Amino acid sequence: MALITTSKSLGWYGVHGSDDCEPMSLHEHFGTYNSSGSFQIGKSGLSETEAKLISIWTMLPTGSAWPWNLNMEQKYRNHPISSLRELVKQHDEMKCGQMYWITWTGTKDLNIPGFVPTALGVDMGRISD
Amino acid sequence: MANINKINGVSGFQGTDFDDCEKISLYGLRNYIDKMFVASPSGSAYNVQPASSANSPFATVKNFECGHAYIFFRAGAESSWSVFNIPHFEQGNITNNNNKLVTTLFPEHFTIEGKGEFHLTSGVNDPGSGSKAWYQTMPVYKTLDSSLKCWYNGSSYVISSRVGNTSSSVLNNSFLPNAPYGDAKTSSATVEVSGFTGGSENANGLYAEVGYVNRKILYRHAKTGDFYYFFNGQTWVLTDTPINVNSGACYVNGEADVNGKLDNSGGSNGNCFDGQTANVSDGSMDPRSLATEDEDSLMSTEDKLKVLITEDDM
Numbered sequence: 001m002a003l004i005t006t007s008k009s010l011g012w013y014g015v016h017g018s019d020d021c022e023p024m025s026l027h028e029h030f031g032t033y034n035s036s037g038s039f040q041i042g043k044s045g046l047s048e049t050e051a052k053l054i055s056i057w058t059m060l061p062t063g064s065a066w067p068w069n070l071n072m073e074q075k076y077r078n079h080p081i082s083s084l085r086e087l088v089k090q091h092d093e094m095k096c097g098q099m100y101w102i103t104w105t106g107t108k109d110l111n112i113p114g115f116v117p118t119a120l121g122v123d124m125g126r127i128s129d
Numbered sequence: 130m131a132n133i134n135k136i137n138g139v140s141g142f143q144g145t146d147f148d149d150c151e152k153i154s155l156y157g158l159r160n161y162i163d164k165m166f167v168a169s170p171s172g173s174a175y176n177v178q179p180a181s182s183a184n185s186p187f188a189t190v191k192n193f194e195c196g197h198a199y200i201f202f203r204a205g206a207e208s209s210w211s212v213f214n215i216p217h218f219e220q221g222n223i224t225n226n227n228n229k230l231v232t233t234l235f236p237e238h239f240t241i242e243g244k245g246e247f248h249l250t251s252g253v254n255d256p257g258s259g260s261k262a263w264y265q266t267m268p269v270y271k272t273l274d275s276s277l278k279c280w281y282n283g284s285s286y287v288i289s290s291r292v293g294n295t296s297s298s299v300l301n302n303s304f305l306p307n308a309p310y311g312d313a314k315t316s317s318a319t320v321e322v323s324g325f326t327g328g329s330e331n332a333n334g335l336y337a338e339v340g341y342v343n344r345k346i347l348y349r350h351a352k353t354g355d356f357y358y359f360f361n362g363q364t365w366v367l368t369d370t371p372i373n374v375n376s377g378a379c380y381v382n383g384e385a386d387v388n389g390k391l392d393n394s395g396g397s398n399g400n401c402f403d404g405q406t407a408n409v410s411d412g413s414m415d416p417r418s419l420a421t422e423d424e425d426s427l428m429s430t431e432d433k434l435k436v437l438i439t440e441d442d443m
Contacts, residue, residue, distance in 0.1 A: 001235065003248045003271060006172030006260055009251040010198045012221060014230040015237055016341035021230055059200070059222040063136025079193050088221075097229040099140035099198055099221025101175075102170075102251075106339060109250070109275070116231045117251040118142075119168035119262035120189075123196030125231040125340065126146035127219040128371055 002117055004102055004110035011117040012095035021096035021114055027077065028055055028087075033070075035078040035103045040116070044111065053106040058091050058098060066091050131218040133161070133386065135210040136291065137203050140221040144195035146232055146342060149375035150217045152192035161213045162397045163204040165190055167197060168417055172252035172262040180204065193218060216309035232347060233340035234371055235268050240305035240316035244299075245272040247306065253292045266291055270306050279306045304354035305337050318346050320358060320387065322367065324407035332356045332367060333407065342372050345387070360387075365409070367391055367402075387411055 003013075014021040024076035031051045039048040048055075048070070055069040068091050076088040094100060094115070104110050118124050133139055136171040144150040155165055159180040166175045167190055178190035193199060193215060202391035203210050219229055240246045247270040255278075256344075263269065267281035269292060280292045286306040289298035301310045307317040317338040325333050336348035336358050345360035358367050365383035366374060374380040381393045391407040 002251065003273075004252045005250045006138075006252040006262060007254075008168060008173055008175060010166075010168040010175065010200070012198060012231050014228070016230045016232045016344075017237070018341065020152040021228065027342065058441045059138050059140040059221055061136075061224050063203075063222065065138055065200075080249065087328070097221070098223060099142065099200075101140075101200065109271075109273075111248075111273075116233060116237075117168070117249070117262070118196070118198040119172065119252070120170050120194075122263055122268060123144075123194070123234055123371070124268075125196055125227050125233040125235075126144045126150065127142050127231055128146040128342065129229055 002112050002115040002116070004104050004112055004115070007105055008101070008103060009115075009117045010101040010119070011099070011115050011124075012127070013094040013098055013100055013112075013115050015114055015116055015125075022093040023096060024112065024114070026056060026092050026094065027073055031070065032073045032077055037074070039070075045055040046106075046108070050106050050108065053104060054110065056094070057101045057103070060090065068092055131215050132215050133215060133220070135138075135203075135207070135212065136222075137207070138200065138222075139202075140198070140200045141215075142196075142219045142221060142231070143193040143196075143215075143217055145217055145219055146372045148217060149370065149373060149377065150195035151216070152194050153216055154192055155180050155190060158213070158215065159204065161211075162201045163207070165199055165201040167199050168262060170262045170266075171259045172254065174202075216428070229341075232342045232372060235346075235347065236307045236317060236337070236339050239338075240272075241288065241307070241310055242278075242314040244277055244310070245274075245337045246316075247272055247277070247288075253278075253280070255292055258346060268306070281306075282337060301351075303337075305349060305351045307339075308335060308337050308351040318348070318411065319351075320348050320409050320411045322391070322407055322409050324391075325402075325405055326364050327405075329402055329405045329407075332369075332402075347372060355406070358383075365389070367407075367409075369401075369407050371429065381405060381407070383409060388413065 270279035348358040368380035370378035
């Protein structure tokens with residue numbers, strides 16, 4: 001697993017290992033809201049205040065940057081209009097073989113198994129099937 | 130390689146393991162790319178580099194470098210975009226990219242006996258140490274409870290309570306964080322390479338697990354990080370180029386099993402292990418089984434065996 005300890009992180013999700021890569025559901029891991037608007041704590045155990053400090057961005061197939069965060073969950077997860085519910089569903093998990101950039105301003109470490117952080121200066125690996 | 134379609138934003142990773150990864154000039158792609166973003170070594174920002182000025186001596190980012198992730202945006206009006214190619218680049222936008230994964234060149238996690246389980250981090254963020262993605266341009270590790278950090282001091286990985294602080298520290302005199310620390314064993318798989326001579330002698334030594342390729346462990350030279358031992362689908366290979374034997378690689382072929390002989394005794398195949406042989410052992414086999422009386426470089430001899438097993442013992 002990788003521990004996100006810095007406020008900005010850019011990397012690839014999914015590593016070759018002894019186990020197969022599994023996608024990670026962001027709303028199950030970091031929390032979401034139920035239909036009555038109550039925060040539902042995720043597997044990470046982060047409180048609502050803490051989880052609001054995370055944004056996980058990706059590039060959509062159209063080439064537009066798109067975030068997952070609690071604000072999106074709160075607005076759209078249970079929206080009565082189905083097309084607006086799709087807004088959050090188009091990016092609500094970390095898929096194996098995708099790039100993500102993470103903004104995290106909390107004080108704890110975020111535990112994201114299978115995420116390979118990169119930054120200028122270090123050759124972290126190679127991509128393959 | 131990746132053909133970049135007519136979309137505005139692209140994310141991706143430079144370096145695939147089936148070809149010889151090379152850095153690609155950002156300035157050379159200035160007609161296609163407006164700005165490129167890469168995670169800063171500070172861990173708290175992204176470096177933004179206009180492609181049109183990437184040839185400046187003051188440019189922060191000049192190339193797509195192997196093993197790095199990038200985001201970039203297209204140059205010019207949408208009507209002017211055309212498909213272009215970035216060699217060795219893998220796109221990471223949400224799409225069906227066949228589940229491509231990273232073979233890491235540093236371990237993702239490991240346990241050191243008596244110290245605990247360490248995990249790769251996105252960087253240092255200690256009070257007093259400030260925020261950095263790397264330390265001494267090497268990855269930083271920590272235990273889940275943050276009580277211990279594992280960091281590089283310029284010549285060795287160090288385990289201590291704080292990055293940069295050597296109080297009560299232990300060192301492993303290694304380029305890799307998961308090599309043993311003295312008598313403290315590592316949970317990572319290791320192999321020992323021995324028998325190279327002359328100019329190839331620096332490939333001898335301990336190799337530790339850093340990732341997986343072709344569903345087998347990828348080993349890296351623990352002392353220097355300069356050599357890799359990997360399974361190519363048929364045989365094990367030792368190379369200085371992650372992770373292939375393409376043009377320019379210094380390599381020698383091994384056997385179908387991780388334990389065995391690296392053999393280029395037959396002469397020249399155009400690489401720097403010409404005329405060399407060596408043995409590889411992961412410790413699971415008796416090294417005496419590698420010895421034959423006909424070999425020039427025996428790992429054991431009948432005389433040595435007598436020390437262990439005498440006729441009286443039989």
